[in-house]
Amino acid sequence: CVNMFAMYQTLIAQSTTVLSCVDLVVADGERKSFVKVDMSIPCQDGTHKMSTAGLLFAIGYGFGIPSAFIFGYQFMNGRLGRPAQTRAMFMFLIGGYQDRFWWWQSLIMVRKLLLVLIVVFISNAELQTYCGMWTMGIALILQVVLAPNSQPNFNQVEALSLAIITVTLNFSLLYFWPQMTDASKNVLTVLLILATFGAIVLFAVYLYRPLRGMLGEKLALVKELQGKAAAALQEREENAAQKGQRVFRSDRAHRDVDRFDDDGDAEELLEVGALASPTRINLTAPAGAEAGVARRPQFRPVFEEVDREEDDAPYIPRREHRSLTAEQLSQL
Structure with a gap:
């Protein structure tokens, strides 16, 4: 289950990329569609006639994994009545979320699937940007309104990352403006890079705080153990010197x-x-x-x-x- 979850997005991207086609101009006024990963195979050829079935299976796999997680969790937790075993088995999916939002990771997996499908099957860059912005915008609204994470810092980091992606996609639409000059595009690029760098700095700050607290506790524990060991050694030496x-x-x-x-x-x-x-x-x-x-x-x-x-x-x-x-x- 852990490997399937970790490789979920990669498997979806690879399986859909193999089935995607691209249109090429082969002559004046004539266009043909070829398989994107192998231009020697036309999409209308007999060797590619099962592409529709393969695409349906790939999409079914993409939606089937999150659905299987939801069904398995409900079955073990409800029908079998084993909440402790269920929580231990699905901790890599439900960990960090509130109990009533145990299904949130499935929603994130579906969002990843939609983004992969947008990139693979929409060839127009401007339309890709619009679809990606709408998808991430909806995810940002749900994150801010529901706040599914158990810790406030987790919700803030998640909301910040979604906001950065949404803003980047939104400003990227300016590249398709016909009146946009090259100088303006360069300025826009610098602004987007600075925004991304600022988000990375904020992430580092959020990561530094818990690490500093954890390291401080570990160092205090080590010093305490060293002090106890030194005191015990000194006491034994004094007793040995006094009493033999x-x-x-x-x-x-x-x-x-x-x-x-x-x-x-x-x-x-x-x-x-x-x-x-x-x-x-x-x-x-x-x-x-x-x-x-x-x-x-x-x-x-x-x-x-x-x-x-x-x-x-x-x-x-x-x-x-x-x-x-x-x-x-x-x-x-």
């Missing part, structure tokens, strides 16, 4: 540590990182030393955190701890 590593004591380790203490002096405290599982104890060791692991399925010690300032037991710095050999760990 957290120390835990196990009664079982306190009783059994003298069994693998070589010099007979039982260590009062063992620094323990964390319990990987109920049956696994990870013992930390100084940097570069070997860390030991004890496995005792039947032994599940309970650790308590030691307050170094209030506990009477002497604190053994980390660098004085010895790593445990496999033989010593097996005795646990």
Whole structure:
């Protein structure tokens, strides 16, 4: 559906251009019509006799896509009773419009179809300008009166773009005035270019405002996250400098540590990182030393955190701890 919507105008233009004809003078007082994309094929030739049927199918496709959207939306939203799923499926068509103007995109597609048909099948430039001006004028009136967009800025941008197109087509009719001099045509061209450039500047202003607000919010969020991260890092560094590593004591380790203490002096405290599982104890060791692991399925010690300032037991710095050999760990 998204690809069909995106290529809608291109498909209509290509399909109708293939079927369009152009009149050429082949002799004095004699004109013949040829296919516009291939001048070797006369429009009255047998190879082009199905052009009318092809044109009808192309126009049917142009009106059929908007009609299919309206029918599908009403069927899913009304007959099936699935408004949430319907809105999610057709969001690329109804997004940005008020709920009561969910069909507005279909009207825009029909307007595009009319403009393509005007350009392809009307060869007279002046008549093309008139038809295009009338089409865009009607679209401008409907946009201003109904204001279908959900945001006022959207309505203003849409109305401004339609107004610029309508004014450009209106002033372009002056080129067909017989009394129009070349200097006047140049002045008119400059005025039309300035009007178009002014519209582009206004569009940029409308686009800059929401982008500036969005970027401001993102930058404020990034600064806030950076500040929180810096504060948390500083807090951890201060705690580490004041208290050092957290120390835990196990009664079982306190009783059994003298069994693998070589010099007979039982260590009062063992620094323990964390319990990987109920049956696994990870013992930390100084940097570069070997860390030991004890496995005792039947032994599940309970650790308590030691307050170094209030506990009477002497604190053994980390660098004085010895790593445990496999033989010593097996005795646990």
